[in-house]
Amino acid sequence: MRFMVIVKATKDSEAGKMPSRELIEKMHKYNEELVKAGVRLEADGLQPSSKGARVKIEGKKRTVIDGPFTETKELVAGFWIWKCKSLQEAIEWAKHCPNPHNDGGELEIRQIFEAEDFVK
Amino acid sequence: MKFMVIVKEGKGCDGGKLPRQEFLAAMGKYNEELTKAGVFLALEGLTPASAGTRVKFADKKPIVTDGPFAESKELVGGFWLWKCQSKQEAIEWLKRAPFEETEVEIREVLEPEDFADVFARAYREEPVNA
Numbered sequence: 001m002r003f004m005v006i007v008k009a010t011k012d013s014e015a016g017k018m019p020s021r022e023l024i025e026k027m028h029k030y031n032e033e034l035v036k037a038g039v040r041l042e043a044d045g046l047q048p049s050s051k052g053a054r055v056k057i058e059g060k061k062r063t064v065i066d067g068p069f070t071e072t073k074e075l076v077a078g079f080w081i082w083k084c085k086s087l088q089e090a091i092e093w094a095k096h097c098p099n100p101h102n103d104g105g106e107l108e109i110r111q112i113f114e115a116e117d118f119v120k
Numbered sequence: 121m122k123f124m125v126i127v128k129e130g131k132g133c134d135g136g137k138l139p140r141q142e143f144l145a146a147m148g149k150y151n152e153e154l155t156k157a158g159v160f161l162a163l164e165g166l167t168p169a170s171a172g173t174r175v176k177f178a179d180k181k182p183i184v185t186d187g188p189f190a191e192s193k194e195l196v197g198g199f200w201l202w203k204c205q206s207k208q209e210a211i212e213w214l215k216r217a218p219f220e221e222t223e224v225e226i227r228e229v230l231e232p233e234d235f236a237d238v239f240a241r242a243y244r245e246e247p248v249n250a
Contacts, residue, residue, distance in 0.1 A: 047228040074194035099177035
């Protein structure tokens with residue numbers, strides 16, 4: 001099973017505040033563990049939403065809204081794609097994650113649809 | 121530049137206005153165009169958030185909460201990764217997406233050189249044992 005592990009944004013990540021050296025080192029070590037265990041497939045971090053945009057689609061109408069977006073806690077700051085045997089395994093890995101932000105971080109674990117799910 | 125194009129959950133990608141089969145065919149064609157243009161890097165769809173879990177790091181011990189997440193209006197339903205020359209190019213591509221009624225978010229992905237900067241800054245500003 002593959003899971004998308006979404007790192008939620010915080011005030012710091014939205015402000016483009018860089019992580020501390022300590023956190024970078026902890027996160028590096030954690031990522032190495034994920035790779036060794038064959039869990040980590042992909043990982044990407046996002047620029048703050050101030051560099052992003054939204055496109056609102058209503059029928060043929062397209063409205064572009066430039067960032068930043070206000071609902072900070074709902075925004076994505078980054079993500080992993082993990083390969084795990086179960087949701088429980090993904091949860092266990094997530095619990096061992098160094099707190100991704102200094103000001104209270106949150107991860108959301110979501111199962112990814114596989115090609116065989118569409119065949120059913 | 122790499123962009124993450126986030127499609128929100130539950131906003132009814134096709135708005136129920138197009139027959140599902142027709143929407144899927146239009147989306148298939150759109151993905152082919154993205155691929156031909158060298159824009160398409162990846163596409164993933166997520167199972168409903170109600171089956172997901174959150175792990176919060178408020179204190180030392182992580183707090184695990186199972187879905188559904190009632191308070192959320194901005195849940196991720198799926199995403200593309202696109203390679204574009206600029207945000208404007210990504211916006212132009214997104215405007216052509218065969219959605220009927222939704223809001224899609226474009227976010228720039230950090231590149232290795234951005235991280236190099238993070239490392240450089242972190243190591244410059246916070247010496248060991250400081």
